[in-house]
Amino acid sequence: MADNKRDYYEVLGVDKSVGDDELKKAYRKAAKKYHPDLHPGDKEAEKKFKEVNEAYEVLSDKEKRARYDQFGHAGVDPNFGAGGGNYGAGGFGDFGDLGDIFGSIFGGGFGGFGGRQRDPNAPTRGNDASAAVNISFEEAAKGCKKTVKVTKIDNCNDCGGTGCEKGSSSKTCPVCHGSGRVETVQRTPFGQIRSQTVCNNCHGSGKIIDNPCHTCAGKGRIRHTVEKTIEIPAGIDDGQVLSVRGGGDAGRNRGPSGDLRVSVNVRPHPIFERDGYDVYCEIPITFSEAALGAEITVPTLDGKVKFKIHEGTQPGDEFKLKGKGIQRLNYVGKGDQYVKITVEVPKDLSKEQKQKLKEFDAVTGEKNYKKKRSFIDKARDFFKD
Ligand SMILES: [Zn+2]
Ligand SMILES: [Zn+2]
Structure with a gap:
């Protein structure tokens, strides 16, 4: 079943940051190892071979891989939600409970999702939980640890998820004998129609709890808010979502937990701006620094x-500080920093300062202002009169 799928990177024995070539190599090695021709009749090898192929199919496709990185198996497997019957579309919805609710509203007949009958004791994956975190520009650039509050469903600690008060245990439902469903027979003009419906006595769980746990009221699960410290990798950008495997709702019947999805908000910086892994900033210098050069x-x-700054620097001139940008997410190396020069024209000048500038102006000429000269040449017609 989809719920018990192994991590695709693990299947191929590669790192999350694996490049195309390395991925292909790992795939070839694994595919060779489990190839059915080399293991005729070996079911385990056949299963492994399929698993390897599936993993490679997803990880070698840029788009699928991105979805998988973000959402796990649910992001790439169209049957994931339907088959498992307990994988909610979003938020904190718990399909397991929903099934029970439907069951009791309609008196059964809710035969599971995607046409499959839900076995009440089958392991099912927990839903994903979500959280958000605000970090500074520098924290995003260098990575950090943050504690977030996560509201999620876990197995009840007091009863270990059984739903029974300490010292007691559940018994098998006498109506459905533990299967969670009962068969009904309807007579119609076309003959008998047999159908399976959720057992009303146990609401599909197959168990009856006489002495329910006082903490979880017999549900075996509780919704609570926990604090979780998450490692935010260097290079993360505003709006990106981190997926913490197994950080979501606990699975049912020893099924795997869902993931925790953390949306990252990066606060703007007063002087730096970011584009990809490059950092941009503007530095104002004075008119004379631009003319004379400066450190x-x-x-x-x-x-x-x-x-x-060299002599004669112009407004808008840009220079690059190599490797002074942001650490690349999950890769080696950093972006660059680009510095744009703006020249501030002095304001609120005193009489004396103005006089000095006039004197300066009197001794400068065309050769000092090449741009202006060239502009006048090009626009000669407009300046005729
Ligand atoms: Zn029952
Ligand atoms: Zn409990």
Whole structure:
């Protein structure tokens, strides 16, 4: 069943950051190892071979792989929700309970999802839980640990998930003999129609609890809010969602837990902006620094860096500080930092300052202002009069 699927990366024995070539190599090795031609009649090898092929099919497809990374098996397997019967479409919905509710409203007849009959004792995967976390620009760039509050369903600690008060135990439902469903026979003009419906006596669980646990009221499960510390990897960006395997609702009947999905919000930074793994910032310099050249101090994620501005720097000139950007998510290396120069024109000048500038202006000419000269040449017709 879909619920017990192994992690695709694990199946191929590769790392989450695996590149295309390495992935192909790992696939070839595994496929060779379990190839049915080499293990005629070996069911276990056949199963492994299928598993390997399925894993490679998903991981070698960029789009499917991205979905798998985000949502796990549920993201790539169309049958995942339908077959398991306990995988909710979203939020904290618990299909197991929903099935029971439907069962009691309609007096049964709710024969499971996707046309399959739900075995009340079959292991089913828990739903995903979600949480959000706010982090600073620097925390996103360098990675951090954050504690989030997660509301999720877990097995009740007091009864160990059995739903029975300490010292007592459940008994098999005498109506359905533990199967959770009963067969009804309807007579119609076309003959008898036999159908299976959820057992009303035990609501499909197959068990009767005489002495329910006081903590969970016999459900065996409780919804509670827990604090969970999550490792946020360096390079994460605003709006990305982290998936913590097994951090969601507990599975039923020893089924696997759902995942915890954490949406990451990154607060804007007062001087840095981000595009991919590159960092952008604008640095204002004075008119004379631009004209004469200067050594300026540039803030970077790794601290201050001195940079020499050459003589005659123009507004909008840009320079690159290689490797001073953001750590690549799950990869080696960093982006770059781009610094854009703006030239601040002085304001609120005193009489004396103005006088000095006029004197300066009187001794400068065309050769100092090449751009202006060239513009006038090109626009000569417009300046005729
Ligand atoms: Zn029953
Ligand atoms: Zn309990």
